[in-house]
Amino acid sequence: MSKIAIMGAMPEEIEPIITKLDDLNVVEYAANKYYEGSYHGKKVVVAYSKIGKVFATLTATSLIEKFGCDTLLFSGVAGAISEDLHIGDLIIADGLCQHDLDITAFGHPYGYVPEGEVCIPTDEKLREVAKKVAKAKGLPLKEGIIATGDQFVADHERKEWIGKTFHADALEMEGAAVAVVCSSLDVPYFILRAISDSADMDASFNFDEFLESSAKISADFILAMVEEI
Numbered sequence: 001m002s003k004i005a006i007m008g009a010m011p012e013e014i015e016p017i018i019t020k021l022d023d024l025n026v027v028e029y030a031a032n033k034y035y036e037g038s039y040h041g042k043k044v045v046v047a048y049s050k051i052g053k054v055f056a057t058l059t060a061t062s063l064i065e066k067f068g069c070d071t072l073l074f075s076g077v078a079g080a081i082s083e084d085l086h087i088g089d090l091i092i093a094d095g096l097c098q099h100d101l102d103i104t105a106f107g108h109p110y111g112y113v114p115e116g117e118v119c120i121p122t123d124e125k126l127r128e129v130a131k132k133v134a135k136a137k138g139l140p141l142k143e144g145i146i147a148t149g150d151q152f153v154a155d156h157e158r159k160e161w162i163g164k165t166f167h168a169d170a171l172e173m174e175g176a177a178v179a180v181v182c183s184s185l186d187v188p189y190f191i192l193r194a195i196s197d198s199a200d201m202d203a204s205f206n207f208d209e210f211l212e213s214s215a216k217i218s219a220d221f222i223l224a225m226v227e228e229i
């Protein structure tokens with residue numbers, strides 16, 4: 001029986017999901033809480049990692065290695081880089097990169113370390129499910145590269161540099177860590193983000209204002225995908 005991991009970084013990102021689960025059971029593990037349950041007859045395990053790549057790595061690994069999940073869906077919010085992404089819009093990741101990984105002093109490209117790859121692709125089949133759900137809901141869905149780093153970006157210059165350097169359309173703080181874990185453990189994964197801000201000087205104000213509503217948009221979409229997987 002398949003078991004689907006649903007992961008976020010913050011409580012607001014998984015709250016709208018946990019409230020919808022049946023047979024809820026909370027397991028404390030590795031300084032975190034994992035919510036086991038079912039949704040439309042599908043077994044799911046839900047958790048938020050806390051913010052940043054390190055916490056995301058621990059949670060993604062635990063969901064797979066400890067809880068036996070064989071598919072991972074990430075739901076959360078992100079900062080927009082692309083001009084055609086506005087607050088509340090959805091973007092799915094074709095691939096993810098680490099914008100703050102830098103050994104360019106040795107002539108390597110930004111986001112690269114030996115035996116690694118700059119951009120890690122997401123699972124094609126899960127992206128197709130998302131497009132099917134978006135069509136059925138009549139929701140626009142952008143697809144693009146999402147850049148991850150251990151920084152809340154609230155600076156136009158930094159955002160533009162990330163966009164140009166990685167051809168990224170959005171940015172956040174966990175996706176590429178999930179990508180490394182899932183691709184290394186051969187678990188299909190999918191990253192969905194709803195825009196909460198534009199990673200510029202107003203980012204922190206917009207983030208505070210739109211976190212909850214954007215997180216709910218992403219969460220509702222992820223639950224619709226669970227029905228189709």
Ligand SMILES: CCCCCCN(CO)Cc1c[nH]c2c(N)ncnc12
Binds near residue numbers: 051
């Ligand atoms: C208390 C502050 C919590 C920030 C967490 C933000 N998440 C991280 O995944 C997504 C995100 C939304 N907007 C962002 C931005 N402008 N820069 C980085 N990350 C983001």
